[in-house]
Amino acid sequence: MGLPETSHIVPSLVVEHEDLPSLWHSMRYNYASHEDRKAYVIGEFQVFLDQIAPVGSDEQNSSGIGYPVIDDKKLQQTWNDCLELLIKSPDTAIGQMKSLVENLCYQLLKILKVVPDPQQHSLSALVTLTERSLLLSPGKKYHLVVHKLVTSCGETLAAIDSFTLDCTKITPHASTQNNDEALVLVGLYGNLASLLLSAWRVRDLLKEGSMQR
Structure with a gap:
């Protein structure tokens, strides 16, 4: 070249x-x-x-390349697909839901014009950055409404970390999650993605409402 x-x-x-x-x-x-x-x-x-x-x-x-929007329909579709995948490959199902959360964070950060640290590859750090970015708002009422949803995101992320750690302690040499553990993690990742979407949606609606007033 x-x-x-x-x-x-x-x-x-x-x-x-x-x-x-x-x-x-x-x-x-x-x-x-x-x-x-x-x-x-x-x-x-x-x-x-x-x-x-x-x-x-x-x-x-x-033909242009459009940025794919992860919305409620896409979330539900992926969630259902992963639930079906649990029987064949629990690890793959967990990985796909985790990837969905990561991609959603990148999508929201792009909309919010926030660039994540390229040296930071932790999902926890990415979700935390997305939460903080969603909290950046022009008014106190606007901040408090979104804050409740964002707090739930942090609690769900903490639950994922704690549950993963507990599973590792119970079966330290297991390379594959069993179906019950995988079902819990798929649900937690799905809930986390749903909360992030809800926080963004409320933030966007309140922003539109403040502009109309």
């Missing part, structure tokens, strides 16, 4: 990110789903791919 004949079409992701951790952090922040991350990378390298297999239509080339 450093050759004169190709340097003018070097993908921006190569220029903007010096290493893979930086690129991965940016992709998680801007694209919540695997499909959109894949589309982003393909879009960046499309000019090179066209040299190998040109795309047939201009319409396909010009």
Whole structure:
């Protein structure tokens, strides 16, 4: 890519990110789903791919990559899918719900224009940052209403950490969660995502109400 004949079409992701951790952090922040991350990378390298297999239509080339919104419908769908997955693979079900919470945090932080620390990969830190960002508001009443929901988020996160620790103490060498433990964790992650969505929704509604007044 450093050759004169190709340097003018070097993908921006190569220029903007010096290493893979930086690129991965940016992709998680801007694209919540695997499909959109894949589309982003393909879009960046499309000019090179066209040299190998040109795309047939201009319409396909010009299609934009929209940021996927995790809403109540998406949450419920993922939650139900993970409940069905519990029998076959408890760990995978837990991982998918945890990933949903992470992606939701990145989605809300992006809307709130808050950039998380790229060196911090802890879910607890990410959720805490999202909670604090949701509490940033123009009025006391606005703050107190959202504060109750955010407090519940923190309590649920603490419950997840405590339950995970207890399970580790009981079965320290187990590599796979049993179905009962997995069911609890899937439910806790689902509740956490629901509380975060509710806090955002109330915050947004109150913001609209204050603007109308």
